[in-house]
Amino acid sequence: MIDVPVSATRPPSANRSTAGRRILGLHAWLTYIFLYAPIVILVLFSFTTDTFGVRWTGFTIDWYLRLARDTRMINATVNTLWVALVATIISTVCGTLLALAMERYRFRGRNGMDALLYLPIVIPEIVMALALLAFFSFAFGLLESLTGIKLRMNIWTVIVSHVAFCISFVVVVVRASLKGFDMRLEEAGADLGADPQTIFWRITLPLIMPGVIGGALLAFTLSLDDFIISFFTVGPGTNLLPVEVYGRVKRAITPSINAISTIMLVVSMALVFLSQFVQRQRD
Amino acid sequence: MTVVAPDETPLAHQRQQRLRLWLLLAPGALWLFFFFVLPLLIVMLYSFATPGPTGNVIWQFNFDSYITLIGKDLYFNAYYRSLWVGLQTTVICLLVGYPLALYMTLAEPKQRNLLLFLVLIPFWTNFLVRTYAWMIILSNNGLINDLLQWLGFAKQLLYPSAGAVLVGLIYGNLPFMVLPLFASLARFDFTLMEASADLGAGRWRSFWRIMFPLTVPGVVAGSVLVFIPTVGQFVVSDLLGGSKVDLLGNLLQRLFTRSNPPNWPLGSALALVFMFVLTLIVIIYFRTTTEEDR
16 A cells, blocks of 8 residues: 555664764654553553453453353454455455556546546445345335335445455555566467466466565455444444453443453564565565 | 457447447456445435434434534544544554665665565555554563663553554554655656755755655555554554554444443444544545645
């Protein structure tokens, strides 16, 4: 999403140690402490014996064991993973195809499509969430009055909605990887008699694969972490992890929430490692 | 798709290209049309409808919702407060984020990768979880209150409060400011600063006349990435602000789901005006900053 150059040249003045540099260093230290202190405290207090989960009174893993027996939470976790998986697959396929169309072809309405693709990234998430809620309610109402079939919002309305906001992010990432693509490789393939399908599967796709995986990882993380759109499109019958956590947090702080939050944190960290690894491969 | 025969006519080739383009475009474009464009159009439709007594929507079209929006202070104040909180968050994130991004840029390559990685982790971590962490710290029997008591002060009700909301928002959004700033600073040619110093400019002058103007794209990107989600959020103000801090997101959530009865037409109008105002602000911001740049 954000193009961060990993191997930029280092400024020549970097080694100079001055008062200014020291102040910058101190500021950086304090900022990192600000960023990490809450995370460390959260992890620490998932192991505390304090039943309110806000101070250190001793070590226990009891809260994790309780989570393992918490069927509501487990059910919510399974649902969330399923949503993220399906949404990632659909948005990665659609997004990669769209990226190819946008980078390779000139067609009427291309500028409009470009703008449309950026819109889900820049409009406030809550507006998109409410729009989807209104849409499903309107569409289901219309369907019922026309055919008598009753549909309700469930896990599929969440998946559909997640795909709608993930596509744009996949397109941005895959397009970036298509920018530096050497078209001569495809021409060489064609000259050697490969048909378009062979060229796509044997040349194009393998070369843009790091971008596609990067886009998929981004979509997976976005879907896994999304709260606002899930909250409005899930309907009363289905349970999703962020929505369940939000509901419990509203009631009270408990060490069990500290524990599930810690697990979510660890999963996010694993995904960062993975995405960094993929990016290294790309460079 | 069929195989292109080498002796194909140009017309058939063109038709084939068009088919291929259509196959690439159709899945994503149709998805976005049905589940993004159409929902926005339906919200527009709802905003002109009439709210029913049980939270249902009556399809009688009028401007009542928009008139209510203009007429009541409640809504004007929510816009004002949300934009103000968004501005405060953005400015503080910029003031904290710029020096940090600069420090990251100046670090040795190995250290720089680590520093970048340390910003990426909170960037990818669930926003809800990060807000929740502050509830633990600020809670009545939490660490800050323990510290206050240890220092000899009385316990304070730290949250729900407006201050807690601001801290939560800065905490949640800081990585979104730092990353584009870093991307922009990493492309900056630092020899320019030396040239400027050789020509007799002081540090501040060199910063304001050379480094800052050249990193404006990063500043703009970071500010937009922080401002938009901040103005539209409702989780932080709900969890850390209780009912004391009523931002637009909280109002929207209530109008659609919690108030008795829900008022979808009014909520739709509120959301649309909100989107319009926000887009206008972002466009004006882009215009003015890029003009200064030139």
